[in-house]
Amino acid sequence: MLDRLRTNARAAELLASVFDFDIARLDPVEPVRLASGGELRVVAGDAAGGTFFVCGDGPVLYAGSEGSAGIIAPDLDAAIRLIVGVPTWQDVVPHAPDRDAMRAAFESSYAEMTEYEPLIGQHRSEVSAELGFGPVAVEELLAELSRCLTDLSPDYLLLNENGDEYDPL
Secondary structure: EEEEHHHHHHHHHHHHHHHOOEEOOOOOEEEEOEOOOOEEEEEEEEOOOOEEEEOOOOOEEEOOOOOOEEEEEOOOHHHHHHHHHHHOOOHHHHHOHHHHHHHHHHHHHHHHHHHOOOOOOHHHHEEEHHOOOOOOOHHHHHHHHHHHHHHHHHHEEEEEEOOOOOOEE
């Protein structure tokens, strides 16, 4: 996936400017490591100082600049599908695992997003087409996010350089 993004300037530009997933931002706020000692590779950052990491065996961990972290997707393709399909995913996270509450949070935050980003629907379609993604229902994306946050995240505890644990997303 990273190779596709590096060679697809339009998709990379939209991901950075509209979806806040910038493959050129590779500096985490602070040095971090997994408690397990597993591999952690930075793949992107966001404008708020958060960092997207791929863990050694594939899951994508997001670490916010305020000290919270968690697995958001089982792999990088799924993470990008989530970020494009649920561009307000960070507003949804606090409501997991209640999928009805997650859906309500998405609908509310997405309606607000369309006010300042009226072309968001077009951008979602364009990135999906550029990267060869088929349509994925929001319900499926929310279910996967919920599963990752509740089932996978506990196995990927993030520590700062002092050994302090990040809070769960």
